[in-house]
Amino acid sequence: MSKYKPTNKIELRSLIENNNIYLGDIDTSLITDMSMLFDKPNFACFEGSYSEYESYNVRIDFSGIEKWDTSNVINMRSMFHNIKNFNIDINNWNVSNVTDMAYMFFGAENFNHPLNKWNVSNVKSMTCMFKNAYNFNQDLNDWKINKDADIKDMFVNTSLIEKPHWYNL
Incomplete structure (x- = not known):
């Protein structure tokens, strides 16, 4: 049984910003939007120096997180954007x-795990999905891509x- 059950992204974000909360204790089954979930706050709103901002991570x-129920999620845009330590x-x-x-x-420099089990047939935009994820080198041949999906610059600056x-760009 999960300890926390947020009903929206704002509630979920407040939980993940607390590094004392184990991500496996969060029931995410009601969440539909995980876009920019782990992204840094806007610099104009950040209290601290620029160097502190550059080294800031929402989560350490x-x-x-591997236990999360993402079955109702529709939007994962920029979810791990520039989270260099995510792997x-x-x-x-x-x-x-x-x-x-x-x-x-994008910018998740250390990420390099298989994603071959993912059903991505409903995804319409994968633009720059792995761009600057320098260590990413996984086989995605099993993915069934929506023929109208935007896959521009999906693998720029990866180790792939x-x-x-299916990647014909």
Whole structure:
């Protein structure tokens, strides 16, 4: 049984900003929007120096996130945007309802886990999804991509040796 059950992204964000809360204790089954969830606050609103801002992370420990119920999520745009230390296996997430994954792992430099189990057939935007995720090098050939999905610059600056067969850009 989960300790926390947020009903929206604002409530979820307040929980994840508390590094004393284990992410596995959060029931995310009601969440539909996880866009920019771990992104930094706007610099104009940040209390501190520029160097502190640059080193700021919303979250340090991501353990337990692999247990999240993402079956109702529609938007994951920029979810891990510039979270350099993120590298957790989230291959078992149900992302079948997600329509926006643009910039999801943009700048997540250390991320390199399989995502081959993901059903991404409803995703309409994957623009820059892995851009600047320098260590990413996983086989995504099993993905069934929506023929109208925007996949521009999806793998720019990754370690991906062989692009998936469906990536025709």
